[in-house]
Amino acid sequence: MRRNSLFTHTRWRLMAWYVGVMGVILSLGACTFYQMLRQAHWHAIHQELESLTGTLHDGLEPILKQPNRLEPAVEQLLPGLCPIENDCLQHRHSPQRHILGMAQQEGYYIRLTDQAGQLLATVGEPPIELPRGNVTERWQTLQDPQGNRYHQILILLKTANKQAWGYLQIGRSLQEFDMFLANTRLTLLLGLPAIMLLVSGASWWLAGLAMRPVYQSYQKIQQFTADAAHELRTPLAATRATVESVLEIGDISESEARKTLQTVERQNNRLAQLVQDLLLLSRMDVQNQPLQRHNCCLNTLIKDVVDEFEGLAIAADLTLNVEMSMHETLWVLGDEEQLYRVMANLVSNAIQYTPKNGMVTIRLNREERYALIQVLDTGIGIAAQEQEKIFDRFYRVNSDRSRATGGSGLGLAIAMAIAKAHHGTIQVQSQLGHGSTFTVKLPAA
Numbered sequence: 001m002r003r004n005s006l007f008t009h010t011r012w013r014l015m016a017w018y019v020g021v022m023g024v025i026l027s028l029g030a031c032t033f034y035q036m037l038r039q040a041h042w043h044a045i046h047q048e049l050e051s052l053t054g055t056l057h058d059g060l061e062p063i064l065k066q067p068n069r070l071e072p073a074v075e076q077l078l079p080g081l082c083p084i085e086n087d088c089l090q091h092r093h094s095p096q097r098h099i100l101g102m103a104q105q106e107g108y109y110i111r112l113t114d115q116a117g118q119l120l121a122t123v124g125e126p127p128i129e130l131p132r133g134n135v136t137e138r139w140q141t142l143q144d145p146q147g148n149r150y151h152q153i154l155i156l157l158k159t160a161n162k163q164a165w166g167y168l169q170i171g172r173s174l175q176e177f178d179m180f181l182a183n184t185r186l187t188l189l190l191g192l193p194a195i196m197l198l199v200s201g202a203s204w205w206l207a208g209l210a211m212r213p214v215y216q217s218y219q220k221i222q223q224f225t226a227d228a229a230h231e232l233r234t235p236l237a238a239t240r241a242t243v244e245s246v247l248e249i250g251d252i253s254e255s256e257a258r259k260t261l262q263t264v265e266r267q268n269n270r271l272a273q274l275v276q277d278l279l280l281l282s283r284m285d286v287q288n289q290p291l292q293r294h295n296c297c298l299n300t301l302i303k304d305v306v307d308e309f310e311g312l313a314i315a316a317d318l319t320l321n322v323e324m325s326m327h328e329t330l331w332v333l334g335d336e337e338q339l340y341r342v343m344a345n346l347v348s349n350a351i352q353y354t355p356k357n358g359m360v361t362i363r364l365n366r367e368e369r370y371a372l373i374q375v376l377d378t379g380i381g382i383a384a385q386e387q388e389k390i391f392d393r394f395y396r397v398n399s400d401r402s403r404a405t406g407g408s409g410l411g412l413a414i415a416m417a418i419a420k421a422h423h424g425t426i427q428v429q430s431q432l433g434h435g436s437t438f439t440v441k442l443p444a445a
Contacts, residue, residue: 018203
């Protein structure tokens, strides 16, 4: 297949299509996976902040007395609270401090502001240069001058008597989140080309595997066309040579004209038979040959074959025997004419390839649910390396002898095609110098 530019080009195109389709699918899958992963982590951040905010909101509002004023009870609820007027830098880095809930984790912070947005106190380590943000937005994503992003939630706090006190802001750094997404993107960007290389190799192999039956069929068609052309050329050339030789003669006698016409008729019959065989094979290949399925008696068919070929066997100094049980009649469901042709082809081959004083035997047996028809001969036999090829079209074990007997190399191919159409098989067992046995196995009716 590699030597054929058409199939090589087609294989490359198939591989390109495979790789393109898989690339689109993998890219869409990677983007979908990335978005789902990002959405899941983003949702987890929201849930964490909202849970902590709800807990602090419910704990702070009952102890707030006056707007914009930090009550002592707030410091008890929020250990580590740092009012804005105090220098809490040293306190922030103290290993003994304790911060409520998730604010103990690095990257979290809490800010308390008045209604105007002025900072009153902090818990944790909020970024110093972080913008104040819009006090009317509940969720905010802010960025400091260094490019670090923070996500925070803002909620209005009220005093115990339902007066607006100020705002509670709880946020966390998105550095870990952004690094995780960056690593995920890098993994996908580096992994996708590596996977595409594997897909390319697999696609090249799969394209070759998918095209192998097509290529084998293409080779068979090429071989069949070449063989058919060769077989058709032989009778045509003989006919042409006969006609040209007669035309070169001025006047010919009636006997010479009759002899010439007989030669043309013989070659024409050979050509017609060859064309008929080719049409039969082509129809069976496309399953366009209808089978007249009905019960066929194999005993009767074998008797008819013996009656037809008995004279030919006597002329060839051969003995034609039949071995079948007279107590059981075997029936199969199929086309009687085609089944007859299978037996006739096998018996004809056996007679042609069996020397004088030899024997050809036809056996009919039953094996469970199958009928077995065996044609045995004491002929020249078939070499082991040839036995797999004898059912190929136009194949001859002995080309010269086949041509001498008028064979075209289609008899066994037709027999095999008919057997397969009847859901049967044909097998051969042979040894050089010890004859051959052809076994036809058909489902019994």
